[in-house]
Amino acid sequence: MIEVQDLHRHFGGFRAVDGASLRIEPGSITGLIGPNGAGKTTLFNVIAGVLKPTSGRVTMAGEDITGLSPHVLFHKGLLRTFQIAHEFSSMTCRENLMMVPGGQSGETLWNTWFGRKRIANEERALRAKADEVLEFLTVSHLAEQRAGQISGGQKKLLELGRTMMVDAKIVFLDEVGAGVNRTLLNTIGDAIIRLNQERNYTFVVIEHDMDFIGKISDHVICMAEGKVLAEGSLAEIKANEQVIEAYLGTGLKNKDQLEGAPT
Numbered sequence: 001m002i003e004v005q006d007l008h009r010h011f012g013g014f015r016a017v018d019g020a021s022l023r024i025e026p027g028s029i030t031g032l033i034g035p036n037g038a039g040k041t042t043l044f045n046v047i048a049g050v051l052k053p054t055s056g057r058v059t060m061a062g063e064d065i066t067g068l069s070p071h072v073l074f075h076k077g078l079l080r081t082f083q084i085a086h087e088f089s090s091m092t093c094r095e096n097l098m099m100v101p102g103g104q105s106g107e108t109l110w111n112t113w114f115g116r117k118r119i120a121n122e123e124r125a126l127r128a129k130a131d132e133v134l135e136f137l138t139v140s141h142l143a144e145q146r147a148g149q150i151s152g153g154q155k156k157l158l159e160l161g162r163t164m165m166v167d168a169k170i171v172f173l174d175e176v177g178a179g180v181n182r183t184l185l186n187t188i189g190d191a192i193i194r195l196n197q198e199r200n201y202t203f204v205v206i207e208h209d210m211d212f213i214g215k216i217s218d219h220v221i222c223m224a225e226g227k228v229l230a231e232g233s234l235a236e237i238k239a240n241e242q243v244i245e246a247y248l249g250t251g252l253k254n255k256d257q258l259e260g261a262p263t
């Protein structure tokens, strides 16, 4: 689905991504791990068009998508979740979902004069879809709540929900589990697995919580110092000498993360 070839992203003389190459298979849930500063988020940002690469190539289903803007990639079904913007915090959760761009007629003059009925129909359909998404995520009770007032974990669910308002093909999630309680983390994990199985979403998930990675992913890629260090099952990765060294080299906290100990 996605192929990354010898990707670089440098900041001045610093090589945050330093020749990373990897493949994401269609229909997979790939866990992307690695010690702090490994270049995971930078890699995501380059793939998703938020940052331009210094060099290298990214293809999606064979098509060169290197350096395309997030907006263009969004319409191709490549999505990276973002925190709910501050401006949207006074809107309800349902309204936040309804705001996701994707095929609404919009407010051109033509529509204003001639398309009122169509817009009303679309709005009804959008609303129904938003409610369906909330139900899928088991948070229907949040429909009327303001986004600024829900918990951190519920916000993560809402961010995931935004990807369901369009026909996403591949979704990149950066630390969905950070600061989220166990119960909600399980809900997020279940939603990811169901979206994968029932709607054929491909996922790439950055996460430091190894239990979570173990539960949801069928393939794990470990990055260190801007490169892909190892790939395989989580058990293989955890037993890999180079991986252990990379985590150890960046301090005890990172080693604990690899072992899944509470940090």
Ligand SMILES: Nc1ncnc2c1ncn2[C@@H]1O[C@H](COP(=O)(O)OP(=O)(O)OP(=O)(O)O)[C@@H](O)[C@H]1O
Binding pocket: 011, 014, 015, 016, 034, 035, 036, 037, 038, 039, 040, 041, 042, 043
């Ligand atoms: N805009 C930037 N300017 C300069 N350096 C940057 C920039 N963005 C990231 N870096 C550096 O690039 C390196 C990789 O950062 P990145 O955020 O990609 O790591 P990460 O693997 O996501 O780490 P973490 O697990 O802590 O989130 C870090 O040393 C970081 O300081």
Ligand SMILES: [Mg+2]
Binding pocket: 040, 041, 042
């Ligand atoms: Mg990061």
